[in-house]
Amino acid sequence: QLKPEIAIASVTKLLDRDKVDVVTGLTFANIFMALQGKIGATDVPFIGSVAGPSPTAGAQCKPNLFVTSWQSDGPAE
Numbered sequence: 001q002l003k004p005e006i007a008i009a010s011v012t013k014l015l016d017r018d019k020v021d022v023v024t025g026l027t028f029a030n031i032f033m034a035l036q037g038k039i040g041a042t043d044v045p046f047i048g049s050v051a052g053p054s055p056t057a058g059a060q061c062k063p064n065l066f067v068t069s070w071q072s073d074g075p076a077e
Helices: 004-016 029-034 036-040
Strands: 023-026 046-048 065-067
Touching: 004 023, 004 029, 004 036, 029 036
Parallel strands: 023 046, 046 065
Antiparallel strands: none
């Protein structure tokens, strides 16, 4: 739905209620960035399939965050 508040609620449910082992499919940069607090607050691996905003490769890098594609702001530059 491309709405950060829905993504946060959904991921919170996956982590707290469902106790998932991994979160994958993070596709949109705005959602990826909204989830940075959740990603940093857990040891659960997060795998981004398309989104790769540059802050996540720098100042907001997390040891449990993996991006399988390119840095997403590169094409616009």
